[in-house]
Amino acid sequence: MLRRLAEGRALPIVIVVAAIVAIWYAFTVYLNAPWQLGVYERSDTEWTAADLVRDTLAQERPVLPAPHQVLAEMWRTTVGVSPTSRRSLLYHTWITLSSTLLGFAIGTALGVLLAVGIVHNRAMDKSVMPWVIASQTIPILAIAPMIVVVLNAIGLTGLLPKALISTYLSFFPVVVGMVKGLRSPEVIQLDLMRTYNASTAQTFWKLRWPSAVPYLFTSMKVAVAISLVGAIVGELPTGAVAGLGARLLAGSYYGQTVQIWSALFMAAALAAVLVALVGLGHRMALARMGVRP
Template sequence: MIRRLSDRVAQGQTIPVLVVVGALVALWYGFAVYLNAPWQLDLYAKAKADWTAADLVRDTLNQERPVLPAAHQVFAEIWATTVDRPVTSKRSLVYHGWITLSATLLGFAIGTGLGVVLAVLILHNRAVDRSLMPWVVASQTIPILAIAPMIIVVLNAIGLSGLLPMALIWAYLRFFRVVVGLVMGLRRPEVQLLDLMHTYNASAWQTFWKLRWPSAVPYLFTSMKVAVAISLVGAIVGELPTGAVAGLGARLLAGSYYGQTIQIWSALFAAAALAAVLVMLVGIGNRLVLRRMGMTP
């Protein structure tokens, strides 16, 4: 890893990224001062206190409930809620992140399995293709904010509660990307290759396993990268209208109720980091599988 980082620095690929990050952080602090200044000036006026520009900058960047928290406040909150608190505490980001991650992974598995099954059916049955594919596309036009409470209420009525109803919501967001990507990959082999398999008297299963599936694997992993991030976003969004008491969505909701903007931003950064890790893990799995199949060196 150190050698790869040094190679990137030598090739001039790291410095531009650091410049962009530095510019974003500077803009962040600038907007934090600008947006928090009216409240701070009002406090100065009420207290009839003398102040300088340095005082204004310092105080706006250290408000207890700022309009826009500064970067150091957000990262201090992340440190306090991950390192300084036990993971079993309901104020720990690790605890809430695990709740959201559990539902995301279960929904990811259900959605991927359902997507693979539907893609195979669509490939091998023209009637299923013509009848099912339009419904698959139409299903994604229903907003998750509208359907999530309905799913929770219906499943609770039949005795299903806890993690499974939430996971089914994430699977609903997940399977569409898998179906579309996998169908595209399964239909990718050229006609000449399919005729060659037919010439060798290969069965439909052999053609699928030896030709269609290897060509579809890169498409599958690409759709999985997109879907795993969307599943996490859906998990967080789905927690909001369902009144969840645990999870990153619940953390966001509690922060908005009590005006804790620092808590909101820390939960957002935790969600972004979690999504980045999930996408990275899918990418690593993609490279390992393709290398195992001999498709990459």
């Protein structure tokens, strides 16, 4: 078994993960030690190095929680409570996931439509594309509160404002990827379609779109991950009481660093699952098109 592990791709991953965990534990002891030493000093307690390590890894509100504390918190808030409870991390994950998927869907559709217009219309290429690029120079933390306030003023609350923030972030990689993909056919291929007297629509569906599909799914992997970031950021200025962003805020207000890290780990796991699902869709689409891996 060890030999198969060494011959495969899993061994480097295991080594890197083990190194990260070891470094994490070392920094946990280092960062939590000053507080623990103060506790010993105030209580006039005799202690050893083993006591210090044990106690720094078991603090209730550590500066940096240990990995086992984060995993225990995730287990307690996922398995130990009902998924519909507001104390459940799964409940908060579902709230954030809803905004993420809606924003990702809108952003992908908008990105594809803009890319088609940019490729087929010279005026849009010269006017819209620079604005698309310029839009990403505005920090999302600055624009998110304005989006929320404006939409609340016109009566739009709840899921949509957070989804639009996700849309703002996710449409950009789709636009860039699709423009590159739709322009990827070579000149000789376009000339061949003109030789066949193909219409613009036929050229698009028979040549440009199949060529752009790999670019689309690659950009969607980036878009779905950044859409999750947008959903979390969108929950921060709204005073939301549900969602991973609200979980992060509550943890920072009350100094619950273990809660903060468990929410971060759940967000990372959710992003990995979403990217994996897009990758699965990518492989299925290529297989349907007859492309061999």
